Structures are given as C-alpha cells and as structure tokens.
Amino acid sequence: MSAVTSLFPVIFMAMATVFSLLLNEHSKGKDIIEFIGTPGTAMLISLLLALYTMGYARKIPMQEISRSISESISQIAMMLLIIGGGGAFKQVLIDGGVGDYVADFFRQTNMSPLFVAWTIAAVLRLCLGSAPVAALTTAGMVAPLMEAGSVTPALMVLATGAGSVIACHVNDAGFWMVKEFFGLSMKETFQTWTLLTTVLSVTGLGCVLLAELVM
Structure with a gap:
C-alpha cells in the first residue's frame, strides 16, 4: 500500500495521458480527465488518498496526521522557496x-x-x-x-x-x-x-x- 500510495501521482498522470490519446477531441469526459491528470491536481488528489490509506485506514488519530503534515511542510517549505527563486532567476x-x-x-x-x-x-x-x-x-x-x-x-x-x-x-x-x-x-x-x-x-x-x- 505504501508503494501504491507513492505512485498515485504517476498513475493519475499516466491514465490521463492514455485517455487523452484514446478519446476524440469532442468527448465530454476528456476535459475532466485532463484536469485530473495535471500535476497539481494529481498531487492534491494523491495527498487526499494518502491521508486515508496511510492515516485514517490505519486508525491513526487526526491530530497525529495533522502534526505529520505540519512537520512535512516545515521541512520542504524553504527548499520550495529556494527552487522557485532559482527558477525565476533562470527565466530572467x-x-x-x-x-x-x-x-x-x-x-x-x-x-x-x-x-x-x-x-x-x-x-x-x-x-x-x-x-x-x-x-x-x-x-x-x-x-x-x-x-x-x-x-x-x-x-x-x-x-x-x-x-x-x-x-x-x-x-x-x-x-x-x-x-x-x-x-x-x-x-x-x-x-x-x-x-x-x-x-x-x-x-x-x-x-x-x-x-x-x-x-
């Protein structure tokens, strides 16, 4: 389950790519599938699923899940800021x-x-x-x-x-x-x-x- 959870973003983006190639341009569900397959949406859905599979399904209290999320954000926040700044400098x-x-x-x-x-x-x-x-x-x-x-x-x-x-x-x-x-x-x-x-x-x-x- 841990491996599948970590692969959720890749699975969503791969499925969206395949369906986009198979469905014709005027299919009703194509826009929805492409939206789900965008990196930001795929990561958000994967995060929500991870909260269930690695948290709620394992009967971990919501307070502990929230604390884990807070610690994760504090660890990557500075790195994301630096990477974003580096990308902006490169584009300039x-x-x-x-x-x-x-x-x-x-x-x-x-x-x-x-x-x-x-x-x-x-x-x-x-x-x-x-x-x-x-x-x-x-x-x-x-x-x-x-x-x-x-x-x-x-x-x-x-x-x-x-x-x-x-x-x-x-x-x-x-x-x-x-x-x-x-x-x-x-x-x-x-x-x-x-x-x-x-x-x-x-x-x-x-x-x-x-x-x-x-x-």
Missing part, C-alpha cells in the same frame, strides 16, 4: 537574451564542432542553470555546424550532453535540492556536487574527443 537570464549572445559569440569559429558544442552548452549551463535548456538551445545552434562538417551526429549529441551538466551551482534547482536533502553547507555542496558535475562534464568531453579520433 533566458528572457534577457543570454542564449542569443552566446550563439552570436561562437557563430564564426574555426574550432572543432564537438568542442564548440560542448563549450556552448557549458556556458549556457553556467549562465542559465538548466541542463535541459542548455542542451536544447545548443542543439539548435550547432545543427548547421554538423550539417556542414563531417562530425558524427552521435558524438555531437554526447558532446552537447556533457557540456550541459557542467558545474551545477546556485542558479540550478538541483544544487539546492542536493544541499537541503543531505544537510550540506554551501561550501560542502560546491566541494562535492559542483565538483562532481564538473568532472563528469570534462571527462565526457575527453571521451568524446577520443572517440572522434578512433571513428
């Missing part, structure tokens, strides 16, 4: 045109396309704090380089992915999640998580460049 940088500036900076270059892809993704990652945004933005930027040259598409994807994970720091929500979950200080998070992602990125670039020599 994106709307400010950082991606366009980086693209123009690397547009006229004679470097290896693989190194260019890695560098653009790494710079965007450092500026924007989002690995998916950095990777997707870089993909659009380096597509012309890949078409004009003889670089292998698979290696270009790997180089972009490696660059997009470099140096996770304060403008990335993942940085704060790791910090809060493990109870680390800022210095400890930089020394462990940021260093780990940097080593991962640089090692990935090295492996991609070696693979290019072999292929």
